[in-house]
Amino acid sequence: MAPSPSSASATAQSADAAASLRNALTDKLVAAQWIRTPGIEAAFRRVPRHAFAPEADPVLAYADDVVGTRYNADGRATSSVSAPWLQADMLEVARLQPGHNVLEIGSGGYNAALAAELVGHHGSVTTVDIDPAITTRARRFLDETGYHHVRVVTADGAHIPRTLRPVGGFDAVIVTVETWDLPWTDLIADGGRLVVPLRIHGLVWSIAFTKCDGLLVSDTPWTVCGFVPMRGTGAHTAPLVQLRGGEINIRFEDGSPINTQALTAAFDGPKHQVRTGVTVGNQEPFDRLQLYLATTLPHAARLSIDPDRDTGIISPRPRTTWPAIVTLQDHSLARLAWEKAAEDGDSTTHEFITHGYGPTGSQLARLMAEQVQHFDRHHRAAGYPRLCAVPHARTAGRQPHGPHIEKRHVRLDFTWPTVPGGTA
Missing domain, CATH: 3.40.50.150 (Vaccinia Virus protein VP39)
Known part of the structure; x- marks a missing residue:
């Protein structure tokens, strides 16, 4: 019809x-x-x-x-x-x-x-x-x-x-x-x-x-x-380590977990803060900075806080949807944070700071701060890295010459571009 x-x-x-x-x-x-x-x-x-x-x-x-x-x-x-x-x-x-x-x-x-x-x-x-x-x-x-x-x-x-x-x-x-x-x-x-x-x-x-x-x-x-x-x-769940009864969660997004048993005590000690002098606008992305730190610092991971268990020991608390980048070494930890530096109407500027915890927390915080400054001087204006994915069958004759991450099937080799006159 x-x-x-x-x-x-x-x-x-x-x-x-x-x-x-x-x-x-x-x-x-x-x-x-x-x-x-x-x-x-x-x-x-x-x-x-x-x-x-x-x-x-x-x-x-x-x-x-x-x-x-x-x-x-x-x-x-x-x-x-x-x-x-x-x-x-x-x-x-x-x-x-x-x-x-x-x-x-x-x-x-x-x-x-x-x-x-x-x-x-x-x-x-x-x-x-x-x-x-x-x-x-x-x-x-x-x-x-x-x-x-x-x-x-x-x-x-x-x-x-x-x-x-x-x-x-x-x-x-x-x-x-x-x-x-x-x-x-x-x-x-x-x-x-x-x-x-x-x-x-x-x-x-x-x-x-x-x-x-x-x-x-x-x-x-x-x-x-x-x-x-x-x-x-192809599904992947990153290894998770929980500290202080699940208040602090450290997820090893790439790489294997290291011994974190002594880190609980590290948070009971003083917090070491280092200012970087590097600022970011409130609408400016800084995903490349986080990636740079993750590929250049030892034992990088992500830190989040369970809001229902939060005692304020990590302050400021990382955003729920944006865990903090951290580096771990020698029973110590440093994290990237930021605080308001200036405000002009709707425009707000934040300064990156680093916090260190544990016996060598101050050294780790300085190391992270130095990497933030190095990125700002030499890579910030140069764009994303060149990424080469090398199948594991080909890695035997091709050693990495810089930052790299091991995946299940490939190794990711990073080459960070530099601004004119900068160094890698």
Whole structure:
């Protein structure tokens, strides 16, 4: 039976309204320079984002924000449609071209449809997720929107079946779940791209790599981001040490825990404070400083306080969502903190300070302060480090020459850029 004229009119109006919202979102992303190339702009104007998030009102589906689509028993999202600005940025640095073969790890459908627009019918897109409910949903939405040629596979993202790998490897692998490791080097063609939300010392950055001679080398600015964490064999829980009955929590995000038994007594002694003279504005990110300290100080970890057990022994208390970077050595600890230095209307400036605890706490606090000052002089204005991911099979003949972090599948080698006239 044919639809009634009134029903057809309502459908047309709904489609027009969605197209208007879609174009408005795309205009916003272009103006903010998250979309920088014509192909990605065309894909965002064409793919109906609301069709992949039918639970959300179209106005919310086209907001520049995350749309949660699946949750666990604790109410935490296990799948979502990522924020459009981040999807656009990741697709831009993936550098997809017509004819490319693309693998997406972490499915939902919408991002795969965008990638399919970019590679065209002579390319291929394979999207993988560990949750069959998510892949079933993605398959349905892709079919409903005409992207029948996108391959949807239920599999553990850390163990992609070799049968999915095209001859020569994928031209691009785009990971849309937070990961602690990089187990995909062998899947990528030489010269191919990996774009991944990588967790390093408690913070997550979207980083783009190019595969060169079996190594993965970052070559674009990093983007601070957030994704639902990887599940399955790629899931990672950082070792946690609790002190003072759980009041103080020290999490070893990268690296193995050291003996912390004597640290409880360290907090009973005096606190040693060192001022750095280095300031930061209230809207200025300092994720690179924390990463620099984590890669240059001994036994770096993250410290948080249980607010229900807080006795004030660590003051100021680290933010719940932003644990403090710490360095541990000789039964002592130093942490990074900051305090208000100046205020002018809505503008507030904070100075970085360090606090030391334990027998050598004063020395550790000075060491951390010196590293803050060194970063400020030589690296602060120079951008993110060059990151080289070396598969463990290749590390025997390639020793690190500077800061590095061992992951399960790769070693991350950091090269920090310096300002003109600076030293590493």
